[in-house]
Amino acid sequence: MIKKYLMILVIAIFAVGCSEKDASSETGSDNNGDGKTTLEVWWNVDKANDRSGYYDAIERYEELNPDVTFDIQVLPYEQLKQKLTTTSSNGNPPDIAQGLGEWMADFNSMDILYDFTDVVNSWEGKDGISEAVWNSVSMNGKIAAFPSYLGTRARMYHENVINEVGIELPNTWDELLEAGKILKDAGIENPFGISATSARAPQELAVFVWSNDLNIVEEIGEGKYRNTWADSEDELAKAAEVFQFYKDMLDQGVISQNQTSWGYQELDQNFAQGNVAIVQNGPWIEGYKSEQPEGMADVRVDGVPPYNETPATFLEVAQWFLFKDGKNNEEAIKFLTWMGSKEGQSYYAKGNRTIRNDMELEGEWNVPFSEIAKNGRTWPPVPMGGIIDSMTQSIQKVLLGDTTPEETAIWLSEQINESLESNGLLGE
Amino acid sequence: MTKFLQKHAIAYFFMLPAILFLILLLLVPIINVFINSLFESNLLTPGKEKFVGLDNFISTFQDPLFWTAIKNSIVYTFGSVGGEYVVGLTTAILLNQQIKGRAIFRGIMIIPWVVPIVVAGMTWRWMLNPDYGIINVLLMNAGVIEQGINWLGSESTAMFSVIWVNVWRSFPFYTISFLAVLQTINKNELEAAEIDGANIFQKFWNITFPKLKGISMILIVLHLIWTFNNFDFIWILTEGGPLNATETLAINTYKEAFMKYHYGTASAISVLMMSILLVMMSIYFWLQNKQAKVGG
Numbered sequence: 229m230i231k232k233y234l235m236i237l238v239i240a241i242f243a244v245g246c247s248e249k250d251a252s253s254e255t256g257s258d259n260n261g262d263g264k265t266t267l268e269v270w271w272n273v274d275k276a277n278d279r280s281g282y283y284d285a286i287e288r289y290e291e292l293n294p295d296v297t298f299d300i301q302v303l304p305y306e307q308l309k310q311k312l313t314t315t316s317s318n319g320n321p322p323d324i325a326q327g328l329g330e331w332m333a334d335f336n337s338m339d340i341l342y343d344f345t346d347v348v349n350s351w352e353g354k355d356g357i358s359e360a361v362w363n364s365v366s367m368n369g370k371i372a373a374f375p376s377y378l379g380t381r382a383r384m385y386h387e388n389v390i391n392e393v394g395i396e397l398p399n400t401w402d403e404l405l406e407a408g409k410i411l412k413d414a415g416i417e418n419p420f421g422i423s424a425t426s427a428r429a430p431q432e433l434a435v436f437v438w439s440n441d442l443n444i445v446e447e448i449g450e451g452k453y454r455n456t457w458a459d460s461e462d463e464l465a466k467a468a469e470v471f472q473f474y475k476d477m478l479d480q481g482v483i484s485q486n487q488t489s490w491g492y493q494e495l496d497q498n499f500a501q502g503n504v505a506i507v508q509n510g511p512w513i514e515g516y517k518s519e520q521p522e523g524m525a526d527v528r529v530d531g532v533p534p535y536n537e538t539p540a541t542f543l544e545v546a547q548w549f550l551f552k553d554g555k556n557n558e559e560a561i562k563f564l565t566w567m568g569s570k571e572g573q574s575y576y577a578k579g580n581r582t583i584r585n586d587m588e589l590e591g592e593w594n595v596p597f598s599e600i601a602k603n604g605r606t607w608p609p610v611p612m613g614g615i616i617d618s619m620t621q622s623i624q625k626v627l628l629g630d631t632t633p634e635e636t637a638i639w640l641s642e643q644i645n646e647s648l649e650s651n652g653l654l655g656e
Numbered sequence: 657m658t659k660f661l662q663k664h665a666i667a668y669f670f671m672l673p674a675i676l677f678l679i680l681l682l683l684v685p686i687i688n689v690f691i692n693s694l695f696e697s698n699l700l701t702p703g704k705e706k707f708v709g710l711d712n713f714i715s716t717f718q719d720p721l722f723w724t725a726i727k728n729s730i731v732y733t734f735g736s737v738g739g740e741y742v743v744g745l746t747t748a749i750l751l752n753q754q755i756k757g758r759a760i761f762r763g764i765m766i767i768p769w770v771v772p773i774v775v776a777g778m779t780w781r782w783m784l785n786p787d788y789g790i791i792n793v794l795l796m797n798a799g800v801i802e803q804g805i806n807w808l809g810s811e812s813t814a815m816f817s818v819i820w821v822n823v824w825r826s827f828p829f830y831t832i833s834f835l836a837v838l839q840t841i842n843k844n845e846l847e848a849a850e851i852d853g854a855n856i857f858q859k860f861w862n863i864t865f866p867k868l869k870g871i872s873m874i875l876i877v878l879h880l881i882w883t884f885n886n887f888d889f890i891w892i893l894t895e896g897g898p899l900n901a902t903e904t905l906a907i908n909t910y911k912e913a914f915m916k917y918h919y920g921t922a923s924a925i926s927v928l929m930m931s932i933l934l935v936m937m938s939i940y941f942w943l944q945n946k947q948a949k950v951g952g
Contacts, residue, residue, distance in 0.1 A: 310914045317699060334917070337700035424809075425897060486786040489809020489898065498787065611700050614916040624898050628811060650918065651700045 265559050268299045270308055271326040275300075279515035280377075285575035289566060296559060305427065312549070316340040321551035323560045326376050328427065329364060329545050330612040336372045337611050337651065342550035344371040347561055353569050356584045364545040364606040368451070374564045377577040379510040379544035380597045380604055381435060383533050388526040389416060389505045397530065398506070401473050404534040408482030411505050420482045421504035422474075424627060426491030430619035431542050432508060432533075436470045438605050439535030444615070445608045445644060448655030453610050455644040457637055464637060469536065471626045471633035478627055488627045500524055508533030510544065511580040514593045529596040532603050543604025545583070611651050618643035686930075692923035699917035712924035721900060721908065722925070726932075729904040731815060732822075732890070733883045737876060739823035744830020744875075745868070749860075751831065752838040762835075769828040777892030780821045784808050784893075808894050811901040818902050822889055830875055837871050838864070873944060877937065884933055905929050 273282045286298050301322070303311060309331055315321050317338065335341050348354055348362070348371050357375060365373040383397070390397060393414045398404035404420060411419035423429045437444060442463060445453040457467040477483045490498075498504045500516035502523040517524045532539040548564050550557055566572045573582045579589060580597035589598050622640040625631045631639065648654040661668075696708045716722050751762055768776065783790050784807040792804040807817040841864060849859050887906040890896065896903035896911070903911075905925060913922035 313699065313914060313917075334700065337702075338917075339702050425895065486804070486806050486809065489786065489806055494785070494787070503787070611917075613700075613914075617911060617915050621897075621899070628809075628898050647916070650698065650916070652704075 264295050264297055265556055266297045266299050267324060267556055267560055267563060268301070268322040269324045269326075270301045270303060270312070270322045272303060272305050272308055273326075274302050279512070279518075280581070281576045281578065285567060285572055288575060289563060289572075292566075293562075296563070313338070316551050316553065319553045321553055323550070323554050323556045324564065325549045325551075327547060327549055329547055330427075330607050330616060331549075332365065332373050332547055333367060333607070333609055334611045334613050335549060336367045340551055340553070341372045342552055342554060342557055344374055344550070344561075345369075347371075347565075348374075351565055353565060356570070356586045357568065358585050358601075360543065360601070360604065361545055361583050364543065365547055367609050373547035373549050374568065375583040376546040376548050376567070377581040378583055378597070378601075379512065379542075379546060379581070380601055381431070381508045381510055381533060381542045381544070382529050382596055382600055383506065383531045384499070384509050384513060384527060384529050385506045386502055386504075386526045387528045389502075398534050399531070401534055401536045404506070405476055405480060405482060407506075408477065409480055412481040416505050418484050418487065418498065418504040419506065420477060421490075421495050421499055421507035421509075422477070422483055422487055423490050423492055423495045424488045424623050425620060426493075427616070428492035428495065429623055430616045431544070433470070433619050433623055434605070434607070435508060435533055435540055435542050436473060436536075437467070438540035439533075439538055440466050440470050441537045442466050442470070443608070445610055445648065451653065452655030453608065453648055453653050454655045455641045455648075457641040464634065464641075467637035467641070468632075468634040471622070471636045473536070474623060474626050475633060488624065499527075502526075506534075508541070511593065511597055514580075529593060531596065532600050539600075539603045540605055541600055541603050543601065543606050545606060610648060610653055614647035614650070615644050618647070689923045689926050692919055693927045695920050697918075697920040697923070699919060708920070712920045713928070716921060716924050716928065721903070722905075724900050725903050725905045725908040728815065728900075728902060729884060729906075729932075732819060732886075732902070732904055733880060735815075735819040736822045736826065736883045736886075737879045739819060740826045740830050740879060741872070741876065743823060743827040745834055747827065747831045748834035748838055749864075751835055765831055766828045768825050771825075773825070773888045774892060776825055777821070777889055780824075781808065781893055784817055809898055811898055814894055814898060814901045818890055818893055821893060822883065822886065825889070826879065826883075829879075833871050833875055834868060837868055841867055873940075877940060880936060880940070881933060884929070884936075905932075 271282070273280070275283050286300070290296060290298070305328060308325065308327060312321065312325055312327070312331075312335070316335070317340065321340070332341075344365075354362075361375050361378070362371065365371055365375050385397065389411070393411055393416070395407045395410050396403070398407040408419035422432055434444060442457065444455065446456050448454045457463045478485070478488070487495075495504070495507065496509065496513060496516070499507045499509060500513065500520040500523050502520075513524075513527070532541045548567070550560050550564070554560060567576070568583065570584065570587065573584050573587060577583065579587075579591065579594040582589075589595060618640055622636050622643075625639065626633055626636045645654055693712055694707060694709060695705050696711070697705050747765060751758060751765065755761075771779075784792075786792065786804045786806040786809065789804075789807075791807065792801070795801045796804070805813060807813050845863055846859055849863055854862070885906055886904075887910060890902050890904060890907055891910070894902045896907040906929070909922050909925045909929070912918045912925060
């Protein structure tokens with residue numbers, strides 16, 4: 229009998245032990261009891277493939293601040309966004325997360341983000357970062373995220389291919405179609421490179437939309453937005469022209485049929501290997517020099533991607549997010565402001581990726597990006613989740629489906645407005 | 657009653673943790689999904705949830721994409737389960753023969769099942785790559801095709817490719833299960849049939865196959881449920897594209913919940929998925945019972 233009661237007691241103790249709330253395991257970010265603070269950081273940077281120097285920056289920060297350690301979780305972007313959505317909604321977010329610019333409006337609408345406005349206004353390093361960058365992390369007058377690095381898109385090309393075929397670099401869509409035909413006739417399988425899937429596809433589409441003097445959404449009244457393409461004949465014609473451009477590229481062999489399924493990995497790999505002649509791409513391509521030295525040897529960066537009416541490019545500002553329910557926001561802010569300082573930037577956002585305008589920029593991989601920054605545009609300040617999926621589908625509709633460019637433009641316009649309406653942001 | 661409780665108190669006590677976990681991890685989320693399906697719930701408009709009755713279901717039925725997803729789910733589920741059954745049974749019969757290196761083949765055969773889905777999915781994505789995927793290279797070298805096929809990027813081949821990869825991954829589970837039953841079949845029975853003049857197909861059809869009926873039912877039911885709910889392979893390979901050609905209900909639910917944040921609609925689709933599965937299972941068990949009665 230005693231044995232039985234002892235057994236019950238042991239089980240009860242075990243059950244209580246299992247259910248006890250362990251503060252350190254809950255977030256992995258609380259004080260360790262040894263006076264050190266552990267900051268839990270979620271991002272998509274794998275240590276083995278860290279071409280930028282994020283982990284060097286972390287190491288340096290730990291040297292400077294012996295009372296801080298880091299618990300890093302590496303997640304692919306999609307999984308990262310999903311995990312941030314669920315954990316933040318349940319009041320258990322990480323201390324810091326680095327994510328894409330298009331997530332900011334979604335998270336801001338969910339009311340989970342920490343407001344950086346006061347922190348930034350009292351930060352002595354504020355003026356070292358341009359107004360355009362601060363605007364890209366601001367929503368409705370408040371700073372909702374902290375800028376991490378820039379990923380401005382530029383026109384890139386293989387110089388040897390262009391010289392061998394003997395063509396001028398195309399600046400406009402028409403010039404690209406002409407140059408593409410010549411390159412195709414010369415045996416180049418992919419004269420121009422695009423993504424038709426993954427997060428890159430809508431970013432490229434946005435550049436073509438902006439460069440044809442269109443907006444993805446217009447602000448209609450206070451806090452209300454609308455896609456106006458279907459409201460005016462002129463805008464609809466311009467939007468249809470964008471999709472006609474995609475169709476022309478495919479029909480004339482400027483892009484290959486295989487590209488209709490390319491994501492960013494396929495596009496970057498093919499360009500780095502020399503299988504694509506011209507592309508719009510970001511500064512990370514420089515990192516492929518060590519993996520593909522032969523293919524990358526003749527790569528040059530020069531100007532904005534081909535445009536129709538107005539030179540435009542995508543100014544991607546990767547962002548650091550802190551959360552209202554964050555357990556260590558004070559320590560996290562210290563870390564982020566250091567990462568935004570000259571010293572921090574010199575570790576992981578070197579050269580063309582820096583958010584700062586007071587860093588020394590030299591060399592062919594740095595100067596061209598800073599020169600085109602004035603043409604940079606960012607996502608509109610509306611939740612982009614549903615819109616981005618529709619933008620990707622619109623490219624596939626026109627490249628793989630049998631819808632006309634005008635029908636595709638009308639369809640995308642409706643999808644954007646439906647997304648705005650479902651989020652209570654549609655203006656009439 | 658008191659006597660019963662006294663007798664079984666310890667048993668119930670030991671069951672309690674399992675029951676608690678089941679309630680917390682299964683029952684509570686399922687009930688929550690049912691409740692959510694009746695509300696207009698959007699994560700982007702926090703605090704503005706409102707009861708809408710069956711509106712989420714009505715709007716789901718009115719969405720043409722839902723019917724595309726239903727069709728795709730059925731094709732994907734039955735295509736996968738059918739393919740897995742045939743390949744699993746064939747390999748089990750082959751591995752049941754007295755051949756040299758049988759143990760090695762049995763070990764190799766299990767590899768697809770133990771490879772993590774993400775790794776397998778990413779590997780197949782590169783193998784099916786239209787530019788330098790090994791599948792196209794092999795088929796071109798063998799003279800089967802003249803130019804590379806965009807397996808995952810074409811509407812006509814995407815679903816076939818996704819089913820193919822799923823069959824490759826899941827067939828070892830069938831093989832192992834069938835093999836276990838095949839090894840219990842009495843050799844004397846087969847030899848007696850042979851003496852009576854039965855050929856190889858008659859032996860299989862009249863002796864071997866009836867013995868596999870029980871395990872077949874379990875495998876088919878389990879895999880119908882798993883495949884119908886399968887999300888990861890399709891997401892890694894095509895994300896439901898191109899042009900929704902591989903968008904199943906599971907992908908549709910994910911997009912509604914985590915891309916558009918329409919939790920109400922996503923919950924309604926989940927409830928419908930559950931209902932479809934229940935109907936499918938009921939039909940299957942009804943057919944089984946009918947067959948058993950006919951068989952005596």
